[in-house]
Amino acid sequence: MHFSPASSQHPSVPHLRQVLRIDPIWSAYALADLRADLLPFCRWSVAGDGLALVYTGLQPPILLTIGPAEDVAAALAQAAAPVASAPGTISLPEEVYLSVRHEHLPAVERWYDVQIRRVMVRMALGxxxxxxxxxxxxxxxxxxxxxxxxxxxxxxxxxxxxxxxxxxxxxxxxxxxxxxxxxxxxxxxxxxxxxxxxxxxxxxxxxxxxxxxxxxxxxxxxxxxxxxxxxxxxxxxxxxxxxxxxxxxxxxxxxxxxGFVEHCSFVEGSVKRSANDSE
CATH class of the missing domain: 3.40.630.30 (Gcn5-related N-acetyltransferase (GNAT))
Incomplete structure (x- = not known):
């Protein structure tokens, strides 16, 4: 399954919001992207409580992952599977800017050559x-x-x-x-x-x-x-x-x-599709 193209009328938007609300601090950027003017730049794949979301409003597009590692792996696999009968959708881009939790790296590394990255900290104000x-x-x-x-x-x-x-x-x-x-x-x-x-x-x-x-x-x-x-x-x-x-x-x-408090650490950086990905 390729990424679903987003619009406020898309039937899976409520499910998307439900997944994002599991951890709203980590998902803050993605929740903000649900704005009517930004939502058309979003593509996503959901598997269980796992989410792979690509925001195409910046270049390279941003890849955000949320949820249990096994569900994220399934969401990425869905996004990478070619579906010729799905007009208007996109698969995993050739290059993305990662914003992913450490536990999701093995799933991401199945599809992308993750060599250069930096460790960031997400902080939130009570x-x-x-x-x-x-x-x-x-x-x-x-x-x-x-x-x-x-x-x-x-x-x-x-x-x-x-x-x-x-x-x-x-x-x-x-x-x-x-x-x-x-x-x-x-x-x-x-x-x-x-x-x-x-x-x-x-x-x-x-x-x-x-x-x-x-x-x-x-x-x-x-x-x-x-x-x-x-x-x-x-x-x-x-x-x-x-x-x-x-x-x-x-x-x-x-x-x-x-008064900001550390919520989690994560990895970010620009990466390209692996020549030996498992598509």
Whole structure:
């Protein structure tokens, strides 16, 4: 069975939501993708309580796996099996960006050459946690600020964001700190925002938090993250998550201090179909 093309009228959407709700923190991005404007970019295969979901709105497409390992293996096998009589569907893409739990790697490695990957941590903020405003002048960023955001992130570094897309600025909440005289060069000194949110599902993901190297240690990331959380709480979103590289101890310590709690670790990275897959 190939992946089912998604639409709000698709008969399996309620089942999809049911599977995602088993672990809403791990499934937060996928729950957010159930928005009417994003759902058409989703393809999925469900087997029991296992799910393989491909989001094609980014390139390469993102492959997310959820559920018991044996059910995930069955879902991937379904997606990889050719079905010529299923117009409008797709099989497993030749290249994907993985977002998978460690226990799902053996199933994924049946179809993809998983060589280069990084270990990430999914963190979530307890619904009872509220963050006090931080005394730091912040600027609410708008689409006109996209070039400045891209220029800042392009400065790079070992943990520079790689998931920024211009539509995210208009879609959610983005804040920045303008460099002052003590920061040397002008322009944005720090930035952060939401990767994705879904008001109906009550989920949001924070991301793209980045501070210029010469401006670090001044609390900019703390101020930006706190303001984003405040806005999400005011909007009534109970589930707030973020991802952080397992080796980024500075960021981990920051999010720990703000009340985020580790939910699980997972693997991400761009991979291609194995030449010896078991299709």
């Amino acid at each position: 619904q009872e946690v509220t963050l006090a405003p931080v005394e730091q002048p912040l600027t609410r960023l708008v689409p006109a600020d996209v070039p400045a955001i891209e220029a800042l992130i392009a400065l790079g570094g070992p943990y520079a964001p790689d998931g920024f897309a211009p539509y995210q600025v208009e879609d959610g909440f983005f804040y920045g700190v303008e460099a002052d005289a003590s920061d040397g060069a002008g322009g944005l000194a720090a930035v952060g925002g939401t990767h994705i949110l879904n008001f109906e599902e009550g989920v949001a993901a924070i991301g793209n938090v980045y501070t210029r190297a010469d401006c670090r240690g001044k609390g900019y990331a703390r101020a930006i993250t706190s303001e984003i959380v405040a806005q999400l709480r005011a909007a009534g979103l109970p589930t707030i998550v973020l991802n952080v590289n397992n080796e980024n101890t500075i960021a981990r310590n920051l999010y720990d201090s703000l």
